[in-house]
């Protein structure tokens with residue numbers, strides 16, 4: 001019988017745009033306050049991309065970092081996946097633009113759309129492709145320019161989001177199996193609690209859709225909050241179960257960084273003390289598919305996790321979608 005193909009995490013990288021938007025800056029834009037934003041969300045500042053800076057630009061710079069930390073040459077990549085809800089264009093995929101920037105013509109590429117759970121869906125997809133033997137080395141990116149789909153006059157949403165990208169290189173391995181489990185879930189019944197109504201086939205772009213601001217994010221924050229906590233706890237438990245590990249074996253939990261109160265409520269539900277939970281929302285805001293991977297990258301670079309440690313990443317997002325993955329660093 002053939003030996004099972006393992007999946008090794010070769011390296012990670014991230015990139016954030018230079019421009020910082022603080023809560024104090026937002027006070028000048030909408031009727032809000034630094035105090036309200038900090039106490040309700042935990043966010044102090046977020047990064048915002050330049051007008052001419054695209055999601056694939058952020059993805060490219062994060063990918064270069066991941067390549068550097070992986071010590072492989074770009075030519076070894078044989079599949080590129082980009083998780084994003086803020087593509088450069090409707091089509092071609094952002095993965096196509098990234099491929100071009102990396103100079104990897106002919107490598108197959110595609111985008112994945114699972115909102116804030118995008119990177120977890122991406123890990124499951126990359127793992128399945130590698131384990132099946134179809135591809136050996138996968139570049140997986142979570143990249144977002146949420147500032148470009150934000151209504152900067154809506155205080156209910158504009159204080160929450162930011163821009164950034166994270167990347168991971170995964171490869172087939174006989175010695176390592178770093179992805180211990182992936183668990184995915186979704187419920188389309190709640191699709192209109194967090195969405196962009198305009199621009200697609202339901203409401204193609206017209207002067208009216210622009211005037212009605214249908215091309216920016218709409219959210220029922222309270223309902224999203226209420227659903228996020230139990231679903232993230234469920235996903236964390238399921239992925240743990242599938243990994244065969246116990247809660248006490250996990251060195252670090254990396255929850256999706258959407259709201260500090262959501263993170264604390266999930267930790268409480270799982271009975272995990274906050275010193276085992278990674279938080280960087282204060283400086284990033286919610287960057288959707290890029291949160292878990294940029295957080296993981298920061299945890300590795302700052303020594304918060306070391307080689308051999310077990311990390312559980314958990315996410316929840318528009319759709320609704322949710323998922324979790326236990327990985328060994």
Ligand SMILES: CC(C)(COP(=O)(O)OP(=O)(O)OC[C@H]1O[C@@H](n2cnc3c(N)ncnc32)[C@H](O)[C@@H]1OP(=O)(O)O)[C@@H](O)C(=O)NCCC(=O)NCCS
Pocket residue numbers: 031032033036037040041116155156157159219220221222223224225228258259286316317318
């Ligand atoms: C958006 C969110 C921070 C709002 O917090 P909340 O405690 O639920 O606040 P509410 O919606 O009850 O609003 C309370 C009041 O604050 C006001 N408010 C909303 N945004 C505000 C802001 N930026 N500044 C000041 N006041 C604000 C509301 O208008 C409301 O005023 P009212 O009572 O006069 O109507 C919270 O619901 C949340 O984080 N939800 C999840 C969002 C999310 O994570 N989405 C992505 C998921 S992947």
